[in-house]
Amino acid sequence: MRKRRPQVAVVVILMLVSVVMYLGEANPALAQTQNIGVWKVDSDPGLDGSAPQWQSILPVFVATTAQQVTPPMGGGDTQRVAVRAVHYQDRLFVMLEWFDSTPDVSTDRPEAFTDAAAIQFPAEAASSVPAICMGQADQAVNIWQWRGDQQVQAPPLLGDGYVDLYPSTDDLYYTARAAGNPLAQSVRRPVQNLIAGGFGTLTPDASEDLEGFGVHSESRWMVVYSRSFLPQGDMQPEFSGRGPIDVAFAVWDGSKGERDGIKSVSSFTQLTVTNEDPPRRAVAPTDDWPAFQPSNPMVGFTLIFVAFLVIIVLVILWYMVYRVPKGRGAEEPDVENP
Amino acid sequence: MSKTHNVFAAPPRVVWLTVFVVAELLLLRIGTRTLIHIPGLGRFETPIRVLAEAGRLAYYAAAVFLVAVLVSMAYVRLKSRDPRSMLAGSVAVGFLLVAGAGRFGVISLSVVGWSLSAGLVVAALAGWRGRRSVPLALFALGVASAGWSSLGQGVGGGLTGRQVDTLLIIAEVALVLAGLTAPLLLKQRPTRRALLIGLGAAAATTAMLWAGSSTVWILGLWTLGVPGWLPGIVYALAFGGLATTWWSAFGGGQWNIGVGLVLLTAGGVGVISTYQSGLVLVGVLLVGEVVAPTRSVPSPQSEF
Numbered sequence: 310m311r312k313r314r315p316q317v318a319v320v321v322i323l324m325l326v327s328v329v330m331y332l333g334e335a336n337p338a339l340a341q342t343q344n345i346g347v348w349k350v351d352s353d354p355g356l357d358g359s360a361p362q363w364q365s366i367l368p369v370f371v372a373t374t375a376q377q378v379t380p381p382m383g384g385g386d387t388q389r390v391a392v393r394a395v396h397y398q399d400r401l402f403v404m405l406e407w408f409d410s411t412p413d414v415s416t417d418r419p420e421a422f423t424d425a426a427a428i429q430f431p432a433e434a435a436s437s438v439p440a441i442c443m444g445q446a447d448q449a450v451n452i453w454q455w456r457g458d459q460q461v462q463a464p465p466l467l468g469d470g471y472v473d474l475y476p477s478t479d480d481l482y483y484t485a486r487a488a489g490n491p492l493a494q495s496v497r498r499p500v501q502n503l504i505a506g507g508f509g510t511l512t513p514d515a516s517e518d519l520e521g522f523g524v525h526s527e528s529r530w531m532v533v534y535s536r537s538f539l540p541q542g543d544m545q546p547e548f549s550g551r552g553p554i555d556v557a558f559a560v561w562d563g564s565k566g567e568r569d570g571i572k573s574v575s576s577f578t579q580l581t582v583t584n585e586d587p588p589r590r591a592v593a594p595t596d597d598w599p600a601f602q603p604s605n606p607m608v609g610f611t612l613i614f615v616a617f618l619v620i621i622v623l624v625i626l627w628y629m630v631y632r633v634p635k636g637r638g639a640e641e642p643d644v645e646n647p
Numbered sequence: 648m649s650k651t652h653n654v655f656a657a658p659p660r661v662v663w664l665t666v667f668v669v670a671e672l673l674l675l676r677i678g679t680r681t682l683i684h685i686p687g688l689g690r691f692e693t694p695i696r697v698l699a700e701a702g703r704l705a706y707y708a709a710a711v712f713l714v715a716v717l718v719s720m721a722y723v724r725l726k727s728r729d730p731r732s733m734l735a736g737s738v739a740v741g742f743l744l745v746a747g748a749g750r751f752g753v754i755s756l757s758v759v760g761w762s763l764s765a766g767l768v769v770a771a772l773a774g775w776r777g778r779r780s781v782p783l784a785l786f787a788l789g790v791a792s793a794g795w796s797s798l799g800q801g802v803g804g805g806l807t808g809r810q811v812d813t814l815l816i817i818a819e820v821a822l823v824l825a826g827l828t829a830p831l832l833l834k835q836r837p838t839r840r841a842l843l844i845g846l847g848a849a850a851a852t853t854a855m856l857w858a859g860s861s862t863v864w865i866l867g868l869w870t871l872g873v874p875g876w877l878p879g880i881v882y883a884l885a886f887g888g889l890a891t892t893w894w895s896a897f898g899g900g901q902w903n904i905g906v907g908l909v910l911l912t913a914g915g916v917g918v919i920s921t922y923q924s925g926l927v928l929v930g931v932l933l934v935g936e937v938v939a940p941t942r943s944v945p946s947p948q949s950e951f
Binding site: 316317319320323324326327328330331336337338339340343344367368369370372388389391 | 703711756759797876919925
């Protein structure tokens, strides 16, 4: 009984310390999520991700997986995204690059879907990140979505095609445009600035500071986003460099039928603004691609190899469990029950 | 069932640590990320907030108990005269120093990450003792490989995409094999009931993964750091191996192995946070001490 008292006292003290730290939000642990540096550059990096000033920067690869939280679920054809970020004259530039052999920029048929990519930030700094899928009621998210079909002009009519004459031009007859649907506007913008506070609350923001452009080359997309550090509207983060900013990524592969919730998503990582020069690469950018993709023949080989390994291990396990004499371990000290 | 044949035979601090870790894992890492997607959220907002706060409290308690357990583990191991035990104790001390220095910004995140990953590998090697150590070695390989894939990018790293993928695949395969071989940790072979429970757990996991209506895949990535690139059946079998080992360990008085595996699973792989790395370290030390006991550390009971 006497021995027990100090143990109980220690447990009680530790619990009290826990409560105090909880109330004071004194987190004793350090988050080690992937950290993407926002490096300082001396010249305008531009919006062409295939340019040498972008390609020479070492990327950070962020793993992505199929969206399985809310219907419509699925996707996951893109398994990682290479991310680079720089700042120039108080303006943030983020470049996403991913493997996609087919550029899909036309949505001229019901079954045609566009390639797209999005960056998601918490709308405001908070002690905990919001729900990754569209945020939540008390923690909104700011989403920058680039769409391939919005970057190109609407395709011209072909052959003997025609459109009905539609004389009315006021908002009464263009309800989607009047409601602010970004896809119904006469001027196309490749990047949409969106705010969401849960499913079904996605709303476009009117501020026009956000820019973006995508380039498809050598079986990969390179999309650059750019916005000034200070936001023009509400519910959008500042990038003043006071601390890391949580960020998540999503990619849609149109030719694989990905749209809406069918996409590849990452978990939250962090962006950290720094005044250091960007790390430049010593290896050729082509060493990054093609990577571990479902269409890659290496995948089939890898899976067969893994299945083979698993079978071998199971056989060894079975042998050890059932063929080793029962006395095994008797010579070993019993540290659990000395 | 005798007093020593259940988890409550473990020292109180370890029991409390395990309880808080499981509560944090279920409430904070899984619960709040899943419940938030219930339709008609407004009606459930208050209960969800209460659960989330309970999860946060459990997290703080787990973090505090983790430090206490690591301190006591380090003290006992450094006091012993066994070189391997002293090495493991040094790793625990090093972990506390590095994690603390990182928390206060004295050293950079990458230094913290590399140091902790190396420490985990050293701690696993310190517990090496042949066949029974195979699962632990595989787990350490998985953690190191996943950590390298993350830390080896950016400044001073320069990993190419192919290298990152290769490291992640190695990590996944090593972790799956660690789960499959987990019964080797046991001192005695699993009973038929334990094997059936493992098969049942594997079947249930397979069903969940194939149904596609669950959040299992994405939760695996978010909470445990597993990208999920291999076929679902492989993960299900690995989980079946763990379930068999848990059942046998908790039912057979080998609480160190049962608790150690719980902490390893909750800690996940790669470099996520010093808290999760700490859980993995305690798990490695607990399991390693059972697999490779030393005369200088007569009983884990004495160190708490």
